[in-house]
Amino acid sequence: MLVFEKSRAGRGMSMLPACDVEIKKPGEKDARQKELHLPQMSENDLSRHYTELAKKSHGVNDGFYPLGSCTMKYNPKINEDMAALPGFTQIHPLQPEHSVQGCLEVLKKSEEYLCEITGMDGMTFQPAAGAHGEFTGLMLIKAYHESRGDEKRTKIIVPDSAHGTNPASATMAGYKVVSIASAPDGGVDLEALKAACGEDTAGLMLTNPNTVGLFDKNILKITEIVHECGGLCYYDGANLNAVMGTVRPGDMGFDVIHLNLHKTFSTPHGGGGPGSGPVGCKSILLQFLPSYRVVEKEGALAMEKAEHSIGEMKEFYGNFLVVVKALTYLMTLGKEGIPEASQNAVLNANYMMNKLKDLYTMAYDEVCMHEFVMSLEDLKKKAGVSAMDIAKGLLDNGIHPPTMYFPLIVHEALMVEPTETESKEVLDHAIEVFRKLYNDALENPESLLQAPVTTPVTRMDEVEAARHPVLKYEFES
Amino acid sequence: MGSYVPNTLEERQEMLKEIGYSSIEDLFAHIPDEVKIKGGLNIPEGKSELEVRREMENIASKNQVFKTIFRGAGAYRHFIPSIVNSVISKENLLTAYTPYQAEISQGILQSIFEYQTMICDLTGMDVSNACVYDGAEAAAEGVAMCQERKRKKAFVSTAILPDALATIHTYCHGNGMEIVEIPEKDGVTDLDYLKENIDEQTACVYIQHPNYYGNLEDAQAIGEIAHGAGAKYIMGVNPISLGIIKTPAEYGADVAVGDGQPLGLPLGFGGPYLGFMAATEGMMRKLPGRIVGQTEDHNGKTGYVLTLQAREQHIRREKASSNICSNQALCALAVGVYMSAMGSEGIKEAALQSASKAHYLAAELDKIGFKVENKREFFHEFVTVSEKCPCEALKALEEHGILGGYPLGNHRVLWCCTEMNTKEEMDEVIRILKEV
């Protein structure tokens, strides 16, 4: 039942005291006429409503969540406590600088940690999510070319295996997207890249390891090719969990990067956000950074705007409380913890892959990084069971499915990313479930086509939802 | 040092052995040596939970928590009911991913559907999305969604949050729309300028209501001018004000955007906040970001699902109108809880008290030489101008633990009151300022 259906006229919660000054109402011409129908409920009924909703939700705290490309690692509780400190939550963004030295220290320390981890020279925390970071990074590249009077650079090269946000961000930045086909081994096709590079190339967007979980060994050559034609290289940091502490994007030839704090750096996903997508860059781009960076001035911390800043990507300084959570995590892991996390992410992924490859077809039969891609195309032909059906079968076994149908270059794809925060026994159990489902597909395919059956609802009629959208509750009056 | 890796060194060795490797380094052997880090990262060593807590608490203590705040300018200190934090701390909701797997995400999907409903109810509009990053970005996306092939010009009032204006400029530098800034006159958007300059290439007109100075704009007239030229009308609004102020729908807006931070989100040094976007039925498919719809499962049971996904980046890729993927979902949940806890009466009360207290403070400040500049009706923010520089005054307030209004330069200060400010506090402000 919706909260509106539980509402009863006259009920409510006592939140505010009576007004202690004379009431001032707006004039007639601007006074609200339309009725408000927000719920009228007692606190206990409202609280129970949300407990009910929580029971019909599934987070990393509920179980194994091998969503490829999302890095669903454990969300440490201390992060939450630190982000809830009144010394952070009650601070107004426009307080005088001397009264927010702690907040400035959070930003400065985070920048230092993350620049060292990524091999960048400076960073902005203003972008609110990865896609926002991509757009920011591309606007930095745009500003760079514009500052040099280079008007010809109108294209951004993106591999066809890229996450959808990459081409979408390029379009938002006013660029034309040149999609290059991946090589048979899943990496960038060097010949295709060379052919696509030219005077009109503004840059390349890439992630390494790539979206099929493989480290592209040609990375130095790739960034060299792009630099040679005058373009810049953008690193999509979504897959950093595979290599942090071992490799730095800055050392691979990337000029600008974004990070996903809500992936690699353990801040919780919250059902779809808030995340944080800080953008780091090499010195050639520092002068274009948006918002402010924290610098030391006369023994105190201060906010400084870049000389030729591209402006603002949103209000204020970014999802600050999310950055607090990430900083807490960085302090906890430190010098040895960072590489330990990524190494075990890679170990866990290879462990699962090796224990499934006799049954499931692996898209690429070689050592993977933090994630691997399986193709269910053969199973679909053999038994009529698709990647979707296996995914739904996992739901009945309490395991969140891997990412489905991405990347586009693999048919019937399931992308598995266990992360480092899972124990051997959790992985062993998951492997068992995957194996059982494969055999169910062969012996009793019908059971998977009906799945899931133990969840609060079964498969939804998405066609009807799109043809005749019902996007809100209709009140009677 | 913790890394949240459960497996012991022995267990890791066991796993490696089972899959035919002798050490973890073997798994990285194929990575070219030239790109590998030598000598480890130059960052501090990891710390125990006790040490981390000590260090972070120490950092937090270097911030001044004011006992009361009279500053708004885009971030507002409103009362947050305890139930809000109780709900957003529930781990199934906090640690969940985007609800692409509808069958196990009905809780989250339903909460978004409820949020969408409440935003529509508050703004009077027909449809709402599941939220975007914040009010400034919502304004920029709102302008972008009004683009048409022959209409690429946006008229944007300058009497809006400066960060919103800057963000609109940044986004339009990317998407190629032309921005025409409408100057302000007497603290509101210059209607005559708009009338004289709007044309057939205008895609939309954007104003903020109440505006940056707290003034109520000629919202009805501006909408008529926009529609008269065939352009869309976008209003950036304060959600609490909608408790007592006319809705964007009643003013004829096609798109309503704003920041949901006043609805149950802490000040948090600027974020995470929340951008809400609502529109008329006709503009439904132009809204960016996720949208939740109601439908049935195969057994006829009512349920909720992400819908109209073909607008989004994961399907349209370079043809998507926006790249947005992660949004501010947990904040939308907080906003939904806030609106349910406060209810219609609570929101009205918060709005009424905010406006009333602002008018009380304005009258008192005016008496002691901080002249109220606003010539129009204002909501809960107003500007004073004084003979002397207000810096000494603001400093004196600070020393008493009070964050005064926001200095705008030229001896002007932008003050804000909410239901959180008491008469005693406001009288104390007057007392302190009299002494200065």
Add this chain to the structure above:
Amino acid sequence: MEIREGLLYAKSHEWVKEEGDVVTIGLTDYAQSELGDLVFVNLPEEGDSVSVGEAFGDVESVKAVSDVYSPVSGVVCEINEELLDAPESINGAPYDAWFIKVKEVSEKEELLSPSEYEAFVASEQ
């Protein structure tokens, strides 16, 4: 799978009906079955020009978007607004659910006869 007589076919799976100066375009039965349940259609406006081999609109299913290509160059003189409210008619009656009518046709690509199209579809599968 139906392949209607009296129509010509493009390799990108559109059907074409020529009546005097006006050309009507739609999607074939094979196309709609490959695309699955369609939920929305994006059409051009009357007066827009279309170019041979270029997309003039697209169709959306729940999980994908597919371009619809024009086999001719010309000017759109009519669009089928009913499709906007009932995209499912493309699935149900593909040869009746026309998308656009084009006049002032200047260029045409090589179109297939019904039997040629049948052979072409068989070779794709």
